[in-house]
Amino acid sequence: MKKYKIALIKGDGIGPEIIDEAVKVLDAVASCSDFSFSYEEALMGGCAYDITGNPLPQETINIALSSDAVLFGAIGGEKWDALPREMRPESGLLRFRKELGVYANLRPAVVYDELINASSLKASVVKGVDLMVVRELIGGIYFGEPKGRTADKGWNTMVYTRDEIVRIAHQAFKIAMQRSKRVCSVDKANVLDVSQLWRDTVIEVAKEYPEVELSHMYVDNAAMQLIRDPRQFDVMLTGNIFGDILSDEASMLSGSIGLLPSASVGAKIGVYEPIHGSAPDIAGQGIANPIATIASASMMLRYGLDEIASANKIDDAIKRALSEGYRTQDLAQFDAKEVCSTSEMGSIIANYIVR
Ligand code: IPM
Ligand code: MG
Numbered sequence: 093m094k095k096y097k098i099a100l101i102k103g104d105g106i107g108p109e110i111i112d113e114a115v116k117v118l119d120a121v122a123s124c125s126d127f128s129f130s131y132e133e134a135l136m137g138g139c140a141y142d143i144t145g146n147p148l149p150q151e152t153i154n155i156a157l158s159s160d161a162v163l164f165g166a167i168g169g170e171k172w173d174a175l176p177r178e179m180r181p182e183s184g185l186l187r188f189r190k191e192l193g194v195y196a197n198l199r200p201a202v203v204y205d206e207l208i209n210a211s212s213l214k215a216s217v218v219k220g221v222d223l224m225v226v227r228e229l230i231g232g233i234y235f236g237e238p239k240g241r242t243a244d245k246g247w248n249t250m251v252y253t254r255d256e257i258v259r260i261a262h263q264a265f266k267i268a269m270q271r272s273k274r275v276c277s278v279d280k281a282n283v284l285d286v287s288q289l290w291r292d293t294v295i296e297v298a299k300e301y302p303e304v305e306l307s308h309m310y311v312d313n314a315a316m317q318l319i320r321d322p323r324q325f326d327v328m329l330t331g332n333i334f335g336d337i338l339s340d341e342a343s344m345l346s347g348s349i350g351l352l353p354s355a356s357v358g359a360k361i362g363v364y365e366p367i368h369g370s371a372p373d374i375a376g377q378g379i380a381n382p383i384a385t386i387a388s389a390s391m392m393l394r395y396g397l398d399e400i401a402s403a404n405k406i407d408d409a410i411k412r413a414l415s416e417g418y419r420t421q422d423l424a425q426f427d428a429k430e431v432c433s434t435s436e437m438g439s440i441i442a443n444y445i446v447r
Contacts, residue, residue, distance in 0.1 A: 094127035096397055099159040099361075101152065103137040104181065105370025106380040106434075107165025113382035113438025114163060114389040117409075120442035121393070121402045132159065136188065137167025137181035137370075147172075147184030153191050156361060161396040162192075163389060164365035169372040190230050194356035194363055195256070196263040197227040197335065198395065201322075201342035201352060206414040210347025210426045213319060218345050223325040224271065225342055226264040227335025229356055231256045234332045250286050252331065257290050261297035263357070264329035268304045274326035276307045278314045278334050290331065311338070318342055343367055350381030350422050353388035355395045364392040378433040381420040383410055386441055409444035413437065 100115070102108040115131065122128045134152040141147045147167075156162045168181040177183055203211060203221040211218045236249035261277075268275045277294045279287035291308055298306045309317065311334045317324065318338065322345050330338060343352050349368040356363040366384030374380055387410060394403035417429025418440055424431045432440065 096127060096129050096160045097158070098129050098131050098392075099156045099162045100131050100133045101136045101156075101162060101164045102133065102139075103165040103167040103370060104139055104169050105166055105372040105375040107137075107167065107370055109376070109378065109380055109434050110366065110382045110385040111163060111165045113434060113441075114385040116435075116438045117386050117406060117442045117445065118389050120445040121405060123446060125399070125402055127397075127399065136164075136184050138169055138172040140184065141172060141175070141179060141181065147179060147181050148187050153188070156188070156192060156363075159361060161361060161392045162363040163385075163392060164363050165385065166366065166368065166370035168370050171372070186234065189356060189363070190235070192356075192358065192363060193230065193360055194358040195228060195230045196260055196357050197225075197229040197339075198263075198267065198355040198357065198391070199225040199227060199335070199339040199342070199352070199367060200354075201225070201339075201345050203346050204351070204411065204414055206411075207347050207351075207423060207426055210423055211345055212347070213322075213345065217319075218322060221322045221345050223322065223328060223342060224267060225328045225330060225335055225339040226260065226267060227339060228252075228256065228260040228331050229335075230332075230358075232332030250284065250331075250333075252286050252290060254289065254293055257293040258297055261294045261329060262300075264327050265297065265301040265304050268327040269301065272326040273303055274305045274307070276309055276314070276325055276328050278309050278311050278328055278330040278338065280311050280334075281308070282310055287331075294329065314338060315341060318345070339367065347426070348381065348422050349384070350420070351383050351387070353384050353391050355388070355391040357395055362392065362396040364388040364396065378435060379421045380434050381422050382434050382438050383413075383420075383441075386410060386438065405445050406441070409441045412444050413440050 134155040233250040236251035239248045281287040390403045390406035393399040419428035
């Protein structure tokens with residue numbers, strides 16, 4: 093029997109409660125499959141800082157690197173906002189991505205029919221939206237040198253090498269091949285030199301994927317098109333900061349940030365996490381929506397462990413829970429038949445899988 097070792101990084105705020113539900117669902121999937129899971133917990137974020145004085149202890153990196161995949165909750169909170177930049181939970185997360193070499197961040201935005209009224213856009217605009225932002229994650233302006241600040245000047249540098257663009261472009265085209273075979277590459281090539289290299293390189297890589305239709309869009313236009321007519325997009329290929337911004341925008345098409353998962357993959361081990369944050373204001377109350385984390389566990393099976401059938405089982409169970417009217421509090425006003433707690437939602441989804 094195959095045994096997968098999963099590193100669990102629960103993190104801060106609602107992180108622990110939502111990870112517990114994803115584990116419940118993973119165990120349900122394993123109970124009717126030919127594999128099993130073992131879990132090892134590791135610290136990151138504010139809780140790691142409180143205990144070890146470091147938001148990303150070396151031990152966490154070691155545990156992650158000796159696992160088959162990392163399931164990640166959420167980190168951060170006001171409590172740690174005043175710390176020096178290097179000690180802040182967010183710095184730990186950025187270093188973690190870099191250490192693991194997860195250069196490709198996959199962020200799907202899907203509008204569930206059952207929740208179409210939860211979107212702030214008209215149902216006629218968002219019905220059927222199913223897109224994927226493929227965001228470069230360990231380069232660009234987030235990491236470029238030189239960077240720094242003095243009392244009256246601050247600077248960062250947007251840098252991409254050809255190789256960095258080539259590898260993220262391949263990811264986007266490969267994913268498009270499993271979807272509707274369309275890639276829209278987002279840049280600012282009318283202004284930025286780095287974007288001109290980006291565009292030329294993407295065009296080159298595209299030659300290896302003749303079946304995929306490639307288009308290009310400036311980032312400002314892309315931000316507008318995403319709310320004007322989001323269905324025009326299948327895969328959106330972006331650099332680090334453009335993808336950071338556009339993926340938040342895309343997430344709102346679905347109505348609740350509590351629904352959407354993400355995967356960060358690269359050479360080694362992948363990291364799977366909900367796109368929402370640690371929501372310290374509702375932590376510990378059992379009202380957080382665990383669906384984004386459960387869907388992240390599904391992405392882990394699909395993109396990290398190649399257990400596609402099991403990933404489909406989870407996705408189907410999520411859809412079924414929603415179509416039968418189960419809602420956590422964030423979505424209570426949208427056709428809820430029953431409002432349930434974080435752990436009730438996890439159990440409902442897990443039970444559909446076992447039955
Ligand atoms: C995200 C977040 C992070 C980012 C922050 C917390 C460092 O916004 O994952 O999108 O900017 O990448
Ligand atoms: Mg972000």
